[in-house]
Amino acid sequence: EMGNAESNAYQNHLCRFLPEEQSDIDGVFDTLSGLSSSAGAKNGKATKKTAYTREPLPEQMTVRLYNGMKSIGLTGKSSGLSEQIAKEQFVIFMSNLLKGNADEKITIIMRMISKTEGPVKGKQIQEFTEDLIVSVVHVLSYRKELKGWNLENTRDSASGVKTLASQLLSELKLADGTKPVGPQLMETNFDQSVIEDWVYRVPQISVFLSVVIRQGLHVLHSLPDQTKDILNLVPGCKGIKGRGLVSLFDIPSIIYINSHLPAELQHKWQLLFSSRLHGESFSQLCGHIVNKGPCVVILKDVDGYIFGGFASHSWEAKPQFQGDNRCFLFSVFPSLAVYTYTGYNDHYMYLNHGQQTMPNGLGMGGQHGYFGLWVDSDYGKGHSKAKPRCTTYNSPQLSAKEDFTLDAMEVWAVGDLPESAGTKGKKSILDVDPEAQALLEMAGKSRQSEGLREPIEDDDDDD
Numbered sequence: 029e030m031g032n033a034e035s036n037a038y039q040n041h042l043c044r045f046l047p048e049e050q051s052d053i054d055g056v057f058d059t060l061s062g063l064s065s066s067a068g069a070k071n072g073k074a075t076k077k078t079a080y081t082r083e084p085l086p087e088q089m090t091v092r093l094y095n096g097m098k099s100i101g102l103t104g105k106s107s108g109l110s111e112q113i114a115k116e117q118f119v120i121f122m123s124n125l126l127k128g129n130a131d132e133k134i135t136i137i138m139r140m141i142s143k144t145e146g147p148v149k150g151k152q153i154q155e156f157t158e159d160l161i162v163s164v165v166h167v168l169s170y171r172k173e174l175k176g177w178n179l180e181n182t183r184d185s186a187s188g189v190k191t192l193a194s195q196l197l198s199e200l201k202l203a204d205g206t207k208p209v210g211p212q213l214m215e216t217n218f219d220q221s222v223i224e225d226w227v228y229r230v231p232q233i234s235v236f237l238s239v240v241i242r243q244g245l246h247v248l249h250s251l252p253d254q255t256k257d258i259l260n261l262v263p264g265c266k267g268i269k270g271r272g273l274v275s276l277f278d279i280p281s282i283i284y285i286n287s288h289l290p291a292e293l294q295h296k297w298q299l300l301f302s303s304r305l306h307g308e309s310f311s312q313l314c315g316h317i318v319n320k321g322p323c324v325v326i327l328k329d330v331d332g333y334i335f336g337g338f339a340s341h342s343w344e345a346k347p348q349f350q351g352d353n354r355c356f357l358f359s360v361f362p363s364l365a366v367y368t369y370t371g372y373n374d375h376y377m378y379l380n381h382g383q384q385t386m387p388n389g390l391g392m393g394g395q396h397g398y399f400g401l402w403v404d405s406d407y408g409k410g411h412s413k414a415k416p417r418c419t420t421y422n423s424p425q426l427s428a429k430e431d432f433t434l435d436a437m438e439v440w441a442v443g444d445l446p447e448s449a450g451t452k453g454k455k456s457i458l459d460v461d462p463e464a465q466a467l468l469e470m471a472g473k474s475r476q477s478e479g480l481r482e483p484i485e486d487d488d489d490d491d
Contacts, residue, residue, distance in 0.1 A: 038103070038116055038120065041120050042123075045123070045127075053247060053248070056245055056246060057119075060245070061113075084167050084171065084244050084246070085163055085167055085244040086166055088159045089163040092159065094113070095139050096125075096140040097117045097121045098113065098117065098139075100121060100136070102114055102117065103116070121136060124136055125237055130224050130225075130227045131224065133237075134223060135220070137227060137233075141153055141223070146219075147217040148217070148218055149215060149216065150197065150214045150216045154197055154214065157196055158189050160233070160240065161193055161236065162189050163236075164236050164239050164261075165185050165189070165280065167243040167244045168243065171243050174265075174279070175262055175263065176264055176266065176268070177275075177279060179279075181268050181273060181274060182275050182277055182282070183274065183275065183276060187361060188281050188364070189280055191280070191281070191360070191362070192364055194364070196233065199226060199229060200213070200218065200222065201225065203222060232284075235261065238258060242258075261283055261287075262283060263282070263294055263296050263442070265297055266297070266299065267299035271305060276327070276328050276334055280364070282297075284364055284366075285324065285338070288338070288368075289324075289442055290354055292443060293442040296442070297441070298440060298442075299438065299440055300320055300439045300441050301317055302436075302437070303434070304436055308407050308408060309407055310407040313390070313403075313407070313437070313439070314343075314381050318343050319343070319344065320342060320441045320446070321443060321444070322338070322339060322340050322342070322442050322443055323339045323343065323439050324338050324440045326360065326437070326438050326440075327410070327436065328434075328435045328436045329432040329434060329435055330433045331427070332361065333428045334360040335358065335359040335361075337355065337356065337377075337392040337400075338354075338358070339392070340355045340376070342446065343390075344379065345380060345382075346380065347380050347383055349375045349376060349377065350378070356368045356369070357392055357401055357421045357423040357426065367400075367422055367423035368421065369421055370420060370421065370422045372419045373395075375419070376392065376420065377391075378390070378399075388404070389406075389410075391403075392420075393420035393421045394414060399418075400414050400420060400423045400426070403437070408434050409433065409434070410433075411427070412426040412432065413425070413430050414426070415430075
């Protein structure tokens with residue numbers, strides 16, 4: 029009869045899990061114990077050699093999870109004697125990281141960042157965060173949970189791992205409220221309370237750890253307590269399959285940008301326009317994006333900078349500003365960041381075409397001639413004139429040069445397409461480009477040329 033407080037504490041951890049969750053944890057623990065004891069018995073080298081891609085988790089992350097489990101003190105015994113993880117350590121690890129608050133998670137996270145006790149350096153936090161993001165991308169790819177995205181149809185995720193890690197680290201605040209940056213950040217010591225505050229304020233860390241544990245160890249991954257932030261971590265991807273396109277987005281930036289969208293739009297992205305597929309034409313752009321509901325616009329300039337914006341409303345061609353304060357601008361490369369509205373003005377979105385008097389093009393934030401993001405109707409030209417900051421979104425200059433040349437552009441509808449986009453509200457190129465209409469009439473085709481109204485694809489991208 030272990031009537032002491034420690035075993036009660038262990039029971040309290042167990043009680044956090046439903047009976048079916050407990051049996052799931054038991055099964056996974058037994059499997060892992062079997063693996064580690066047989067691996068230890070075999071020649072150690074053989075197990076190390078198994079190709080990284082065949083394993084659900086990269087080796088560095090497996091080591092970090094092990095260190096996190098080993099850091100949990102065992103009741104009445106010294107945990108240092110055995111290499112094996114005790115069942116109690118395993119359960120408490122799961123309980124704290126999957127069900128605990130920031131306070132319960134923090135000691136384990138500190139030991140995952142560094143094996144030695146005491147403060148950790150910024151450089152160590154950066155390495156931990158990069159490992160965490162690499163592991164999320166890897167395990168979602170391994171488990172086929174990328175929902176139609178994959179490592180072939182997106183930009184190489186290596187730079188996205190670095191930019192997302194840097195973005196999350198930029199939220200580290202010392203006790204006096206200052207935020208160290210650059211080389212200084214790497215060398216700064218951060219104690220446990222500062223890291224705890226960071227984990228509390230930066231939800232991605234807990235969500236990523238949860239994904240790595242659930243999908244990596246294959247524990248509790250199919251049970252109903254999964255929160256929305258895990259279910260919609262990656263949106264479903266439509267409209268890119270079989271088209272040989274590589275998106276301007278990488279997987280870490282998709283995860284980050286998606287988390288800033290309104291919750292009801294996070295479940296699906298559908299490609300509406302790609303300059304590489306539909307041609308470098310402003311008429312084509314307008315024809316594909318008007319009246320399609322909220323969208324994410326992303327572009328790359330010839331210097332390799334990648335940036336864009338979220339439009340909260342359907343684009344409409346008209347000489348007035350549109351949208352609301354849910355709109356934002358963002359950069360993906362060389363840095364990853366989201367810039368939200370300031371309240372200074374309501375110049376959220378603008379789209380105009382074929383007008384004599386007003387500027388023709390697509391713009392977000394700022395004002396005519398000085399947009400935070402502008403794509404000219406003279407396709408290929410654009411600007412980001414935001415010195416020192418864009419009035420609407422407080423964004424800096426997003427492109428390499430103020431006046432930039434466009435290399436590529438994509439527009440993704442986010443959430444479910446509006447009902448009207450299906451039939452009557454679906455504008456074709458003809459509605460937007462009077463010259464195309466005149467040309468077709470000359471060629472003797474009727475205005476109702478259904479063939480030119482592109483069908484909305486709803487391919488089931490399951491891979």
